[in-house]
Amino acid sequence: MNLIFLGPPGIGKGTLAKMLAKNLKVPHVSSGDIIREEIRLKTKPGIEVESFVEKGLLIPDDIVIELIRDRLKKDDCKNGIIFDGFPRTIPQAEHLDKAGIKINKVINFTASEKTIIGRISGRRMCKKCNIIYHIINIPPKVEGVCDKCGNKLYQRKDDKPEAIKKRLKVYEKQTKPLIDYYKKKGLIVDVDTEKPIPEIFKDTLAAIE
Ligand code: AP5
Ligand code: MG
16 A cells, blocks of 8 residues: 655654554655655765755755665555655655556645744654653653663754745645546645654544544
């Protein structure tokens, strides 16, 4: 089953995608995680896109499409994929169509802007395990330290107020049109995220049945 997780920055796509990927035994393909890894490794695309990400802008379509194309060549993608953060523009969605990748459902996560900003600004991550924490909602056992590996948690550079504002604007202009794109194909299911994570997880499972 191929699923797309759609929704504004910070709504909880990554958190839910990790849970569902484990449950369905399919890979969680996060374009953001892939891009951050390229930046960390200082690869050619990584160097090219670093300033876009820090400013809260989308990286060019051709670069992200190439990165996703490489990821989809791996064997683990044969039985299904959860796309998180891709596609993010109409040309990216058209690429999936042209590549013959059949999408079964598009989950459109919703929440108020106040909730979203609270989630992004409190997020902390582990570079090693990629675990997502929140200083209030999902705190680690010891403040600032990953429960699993003991490494220091960090705040993403694009989780600072200026970049957050920009990312929300970019979402409205460039990504929201995808809701209509997939509505026309009859694939959209809305999932309200203004509730505890176990409930959202249940709603997401119901949405893909
Ligand atoms: P990306 O990494 O995809 O970021 P994003 O879409 O902005 O989404 P986030 O990862 O910020 O949020 P999320 O929805 O995953 O929320 P999370 O689960 O972490 O992209 C980053 C950048 O890369 C882009 O700005 C762009 O530059 C580039 N990029 C990526 N893809 C691209 C593409 N396709 N094209 C072009 N450029 C691209 O949760 C957030 C917080 O809330 C966490 O702290 C979590 O613990 C907490 N939380 C989650 N759910 C709940 C809940 N229900 N209740 C309470 N707390 C919760
Ligand atoms: Mg994410």
